[in-house]
Each structure stands twice: as structure tokens, then as C-alpha cells.
Amino acid sequence: MIIRLENSSDIPIYVQLRNQIVMGIGRGELKAGESLPTVRQMAQDIGVNTMTVNKTYQILKLEGYIEIDRRKGATVCAVKDETAIIQEKLEQELELLSAQACLKGYGKKEFLELCSEMFDKMNPIALQG
Amino acid sequence: MIFFLTMLFCSITLVVAFYYCFYVAGKEKKQILLGVTLPKEALESEEVKAIAKEYNKKLNQSMLILLLAGIPVHMAMNGYISIFLIVYTVWGVLLYFIPNEIMKKENRKLYKLKRQNEWIIGETKTIYVDTRASVMARKYPLSSLHFLLAGFICLLPLYASDNVGSFFKQDMAVVIFVTSLFTKVVFFLLYKGFFQRSNKVYSHDTKINQKCIGLRRNILGNCFVILSYLDSISFVIMEWGMEKESYTNGFAERIIIFCLLQMFEMVFLFYSIFLLEKRKKEILSTDKSPIIVDEDEYWKGMYYYNPNDKRIFVQDRVFDSNITFNMAHPVGKTTVYGLAAITIITMVWLSIEVLRMDFVPYGMEIKETTVSFTSGGYNLEVDIEDIKQVTLLENLPDKKLAKTNGGATDDYLLGKFRMEDMGNCYMYVYLDYPLLLQIDTTETTIFFNSKNTKETEQLYKSLSKRIAQ
Numbered sequence: 001m002i003i004r005l006e007n008s009s010d011i012p013i014y015v016q017l018r019n020q021i022v023m024g025i026g027r028g029e030l031k032a033g034e035s036l037p038t039v040r041q042m043a044q045d046i047g048v049n050t051m052t053v054n055k056t057y058q059i060l061k062l063e064g065y066i067e068i069d070r071r072k073g074a075t076v077c078a079v080k081d082e083t084a085i086i087q088e089k090l091e092q093e094l095e096l097l098s099a100q101a102c103l104k105g106y107g108k109k110e111f112l113e114l115c116s117e118m119f120d121k122m123n124p125i126a127l128q129g
Numbered sequence: 130m131i132f133f134l135t136m137l138f139c140s141i142t143l144v145v146a147f148y149y150c151f152y153v154a155g156k157e158k159k160q161i162l163l164g165v166t167l168p169k170e171a172l173e174s175e176e177v178k179a180i181a182k183e184y185n186k187k188l189n190q191s192m193l194i195l196l197l198a199g200i201p202v203h204m205a206m207n208g209y210i211s212i213f214l215i216v217y218t219v220w221g222v223l224l225y226f227i228p229n230e231i232m233k234k235e236n237r238k239l240y241k242l243k244r245q246n247e248w249i250i251g252e253t254k255t256i257y258v259d260t261r262a263s264v265m266a267r268k269y270p271l272s273s274l275h276f277l278l279a280g281f282i283c284l285l286p287l288y289a290s291d292n293v294g295s296f297f298k299q300d301m302a303v304v305i306f307v308t309s310l311f312t313k314v315v316f317f318l319l320y321k322g323f324f325q326r327s328n329k330v331y332s333h334d335t336k337i338n339q340k341c342i343g344l345r346r347n348i349l350g351n352c353f354v355i356l357s358y359l360d361s362i363s364f365v366i367m368e369w370g371m372e373k374e375s376y377t378n379g380f381a382e383r384i385i386i387f388c389l390l391q392m393f394e395m396v397f398l399f400y401s402i403f404l405l406e407k408r409k410k411e412i413l414s415t416d417k418s419p420i421i422v423d424e425d426e427y428w429k430g431m432y433y434y435n436p437n438d439k440r441i442f443v444q445d446r447v448f449d450s451n452i453t454f455n456m457a458h459p460v461g462k463t464t465v466y467g468l469a470a471i472t473i474i475t476m477v478w479l480s481i482e483v484l485r486m487d488f489v490p491y492g493m494e495i496k497e498t499t500v501s502f503t504s505g506g507y508n509l510e511v512d513i514e515d516i517k518q519v520t521l522l523e524n525l526p527d528k529k530l531a532k533t534n535g536g537a538t539d540d541y542l543l544g545k546f547r548m549e550d551m552g553n554c555y556m557y558v559y560l561d562y563p564l565l566l567q568i569d570t571t572e573t574t575i576f577f578n579s580k581n582t583k584e585t586e587q588l589y590k591s592l593s594k595r596i597a598q
Contacts, residue, residue, distance in 0.1 A: 001259070001260045001261065001335075002257060002258070002259050002260075002330065002333055002335070002420075003257065003258040003259075003260065004255060004256075004257055005255070005256040005257075005258070006254060006255055006256075007254040007255065007256060007437055008253075008254040024260075030260070034260075034261075035264045036260055036264070037258070037260055037263040037264050037267070038267065040325070041263055041264075041266070041267055041325070041328075042258065042263065043439075044325065044326065044327045044440060045256075045258045045263055045327045045328055046256050046258060047256065047327065047435075047437070047438035047439055047440045047443075048439050049439050
């Protein structure tokens with residue numbers, strides 16, 4: 001999977017990295033059981049402190065997207081059915097996105113079409129794995 | 130002769146390496162020309178072509194002048210060695226400094242043109258990571274134990290030695306032995322370092338990135354292991370039997386084999402890098418979705434300066450196999466300036482030491498209870514009680530001689546030597562002047578003469594008289 005981060009963005013690098021990995025799993029670019037680079041290697045490739053990458057990996061681990069093993073390193077988890085847990089988070093984020101879309105002049109149909117288009121891009125192989 | 134051949138080999142390597150580095154910088158690679166990222170249409174423009182042409186012309190002219198200047202520099206080897214070393218160092222510095230200045234000038238000119246024309250290409254301030262290629266990069270092609278094995282080979286002269294204790298009494302044997310082990314550590318660190326550095330993402334196609342990283346891993350990984358073994362073998366050949374009295378026999382021949390093997394190592398390293406670049410170019414030519422990131426604002430000529438980047442060193446943009454320091458990182462900056470300072474201090478100190486060896490006359494003074502020998506660098510004081518006999522010779526004994534620590538030129542011998550059938554001895558000898566003293570003490574033998582023959586005779590008489598008392 002190719003991760004793309006922007007140095008000039010207002011979003012911190014560790015958040016950008018977390019989002020990219022989640023989107024990668026969602027799109028099926030990262031499969032269940034696939035290894036991620038070690039914290040040190042990832043930090044070296046991005047050009048950030050190891051603490052930054054460590055923070056991202058810990059967040060991803062807490063959210064259940066990856067698991068960290070001392071020997072194997074970080075690997076992508078098989079997607080679990082956690083709809084109840086994610087519901088609240090999705091509601092919050094969708095509310096914010098809906099507000100932004102509404103304020104920028106999007107109609108409901110237009111917004112839902114965009115959501116549908118984005119959702120269709122998702123093909124989490126982890127779900128089958 | 131060995132010294133001449135070694136210096137000639139170093140010079141040829143230096144000229145070829147510098148010329149190749151700066152020549153490649155003047156050729157477009159991944160849309161980077163003279164360290165400036167440009168769109169394809171800009172690369173075809175007349176203004177850009179003119180700058181590239183001017184750079185190549187200036188580079189060729191300056192390298193030709195420096196090459197011709199190298200002839201009198203090497204001829205200086207026939208005179209004082211100190212003068213030669215100073216002139217050679219200045220020549221070596223110019224060999225890098227002049228082409229670098231030409232490149233910096235043309236780089237600034239091209240960058241200015243780029244900004245005027247707003248030739249922006251790809252993305253700026255964007256970082257790419259290929260997770261699969263990155264995971265793969267960490268896997269070593271060969272076990273690190275090879276370096277341990279190469280280290281064990283360096284211990285072979287100790288096994289072959291009749292007496293390990295006497296081996297470690299030889300200054301030169303110890304220096305060579307420690308150097309052989311030290312080079313294994315350097316090779317091991319280079320091997321580790323190459324696999325832990327940041328990985329460049331060339332394409333949106335993971336397979337292309339994996340192929341490029343795999344290529345680097347296999348070619349350079351195997352290269353370092355082979356170099357490590359070759360290096361151990363070359364050192365073992367030089368050290369073999371060094372502790373024995375007869376080590377002076379065949380030592381020169383062993384040094385020649387050592388130099389040849391070391392030269393082969395250099396050639397092998399250059400060939401590996403060349404092969405890597407060639408194969409990578411072939412792979413990248415098939416890439417349909419290359420990633421181009423404009424990082425020009427972080428590159429000041431050949432130097433990388435990015436305060437947002439926490440890495441100490443990064444991949445060089447002209448040579449992928451090379452690394453360069455991030456001058457915005459305190460450790461990177463300190464390392465570069467520190468290394469430069471150490472090099473300058475070492476060169477100045479060495480120059481002073483060699484100048485002293487060449488120009489400070491040898492002195493011998495008979496004091497109340499001791500005799501002191503002075504020179505530029507090697508001073509010695511012996512008790513008169515310890516002197517067994519003093520002999521006036523017309524020439525040095527016709528025996529094989531090997532330098533342990535000191536200076537040996539066509540004009541003089543100075544410092545610690547080892548003579549066949551005699552063992553350790555000290556030399557304060559001007560070769561072109563007849564008559565010299567051989568002073569045998571309970572521990573060592575000292576050879577001394579002065580440029581003034583009468584003074585040598587006078588010293589002989591005085592010392593003989595003092596010993597007789």
C-alpha cells in the first residue's frame with residue numbers, strides 16, 4: 001500500500017498516518033495478517049520521530065485495526081463485527097461531515113451519492129480473511 | 130615504488146570517482162538535472178540545454194586542467210615527501226572543490242530559471258511510503274554472521290604464530306591486526322546501515338518499488354559480505370609470519386598482493402554500484418505511474434537541508450546508493466563539520482610532522498650519564514652504562530630492513546626499524562652521507578650519522594672515550 005502524507009497540512013502526521021492506514025485496510029490495499037513496517041523503519045521512511053509512529057500504531061491497536069506482536073511486529077487484524085462500538089463514532093463524524101456539506105451548499109441527494117461513491121471504493125479483504 | 134603505485138592508484142580512483150559523480154549530476158535522471166527538478170518540456174527548452182552544455186564544458190575543462198596538474202604533483206614525489214604530501218592534499222581538495230563550485234553556480238542559475246518560469250512539477254512537501262516495499266527492505270539477504278566469520282579469518286595469523294606474545298610486541302603487526310578487525314566492524318555497520326535507512330518510493334506500482342529495493346538489497350548486501358571476506362584475506366596475507374625474525378623476507382611482495390586485493394575491492398564496489406544503477410534504470414523505464422516529488426527547496430546544490438525532516442541522513446538524489454547528511458539536523462550538521470574539522474586538523478598535524486621529519490636535522494648529544502638523539506619526531510635517550518659498543522661504519526649493513534614506525538625515503542631513514550638477524554633498531558641516518566655510528570645497547574641498536582662527516586667522526590671519538598671510562 002502506498003501511504004501519502006502532506007508535510008504542509010494542518011492535520012498532524014500521526015493522524016494522517018492513522019487515517020491512511022485505516023483507508024488502506026478499508027480499500028483492501030492492506031490485507032488481514034499483512035505486516036506493517038516496524039516503528040523505526042516507518043519513522044525513518046517518513047522522516048519523523050519514532051514516538052510519532054508509535055503513537056499512530058497504539059491508536060490503531062486500540063481501535064482494533066492492527067495487532068502488535070513483539071516478534072512479528074505490527075500486522076493488520078481481521079475485521080471484527082463491532083458495529084455497536086463504532087456506531088457512536090460514525091454518528092459524530094457523519095454529523096460533522098453533514099454540517100460541512102450542508103454549509104457548503106450540498107443537497108441531501110448529492111451528499112448521499114458522494115457517500116455511496118466513497119463506500120463503493122471500499123473492499124476490505126480483511127473482512128473475508 | 131610501492132608508495133608511487135599506491136598514490137597513483139589513489140589518484141586515478143579519485144579522478145574517476147569525482148568526474149563520474151559530477152558528470153552524472155549534469156545528466157537528466159528522474160527529471161532532475163543539476164539538482165533541479167524540471168518538467169519534461171522544460172528539459173527540452175533551449176535555455177536549460179544551454180546551462181547543461183555550459184556545465185559539461187566547464188566540468189570537462191576543469192577536470193582536464195586538474196588532471197594535467199596531477200603530473201607535476203606526482204613528480205614532486207621525487208623530492209621531499211613532506212612537500213609532496215602537502216601539494217597532493219591541496220590537489221585532492223581542488224579536485225572536489227572546483228567541480229563542486231561549478232555545479233553550485235549552474236544549479237543556482239537553473240533554479241532561478243525554474244522559479245522565473247514557474248516550472249513546478251509533481252507535488253511539493255509530500256511524503257510517500259510503500260508499506261510492502263518497506264517491510265521487504267528490512268530482510269537481510271545474507272546472515273550477519275558472515276562478518277563474524279570474516280573477523281575470525283583475521284585471527285588466522287595468530288593461530289599460525291609460534292608465539293602470540295611476540296606477535297603483539299610488533300607495533301606494525303598490532304596496527305595491521307587491529308585495522309583488519311576494525312574494517313570488519315565498518316563493513317558490518319555499513320551493511321546494517323544500508324538496510325535501516327529510509328526507502329525511496331519510485332512508483333505508485335508496489336512491484337516496481339519492491340524490485341528496486343530488492344535489487345539494492347541483493348547487490349549491495351552481497352557486495353559488502355564479499356568485500357569483507359576479500360579484505361580479511363588481504364590482511365591475512367600481509368600479516369602471515371610477521372612476528373618471526375624472517376618477516377622482512379617477502380614483506381614487500383606481500384604488500385603488493387595486499388594493495389592489488391585492496392584495488393580489486395574498490396573496483397568490485399564501483400562495479401556493484403554501477404550494476405545497481407544500470408538495472409534500476411531498466412526497471413524504472415518500464416514504470417507507467419512514477420511518483421515525482423519536487424524537493425528542490427530542501428536541496429542546496431548537493432546538500433540536503435530540511436528542518437521538518439528528523440532523519441540525520443537521507444538518500445542522495447543523484448546517487449541512490451549514496452547517502453547524504455541532513456544539514457538542518459543538529460547531529461547531521463555536527464557530524465559533517467566535525468568530520469571536516471578532524472580531517473583538516475589531521476592533515477595540518479601530519480603536514481607539520483612530515484615537514485619536521487624532512488627538515489629538522491638529526492642531533493646527538495653526549496651528556497653526563499646519557500646520550501640523547503633528537504630529530505623531527507623521534508627522540509631517544511639511552512644510558513651510557515647500557516651502551517655495549519660503538520662502531521664507525523662506512524655503510525649500513527647489507528641486510529634486509531623493514532620500517533616499523535617512522536620515515537623511510539630515498540634520502541633518509543628515521544624512526545623504529547627491524548633489521549634481519551638484528552631485530553629492533555633505531556635509525557637516524559642520512560643515506561647520501563658516508564660514515565655512520567652503530568651503537569649497540571643492551572636493548573637495541575642505534576644507527577646515527579650527521580650530514581657533516583667530521584662531526585660524525587668527532588661523535589664517534591667522544592662516545593668511545595666515554596664508554597672506555
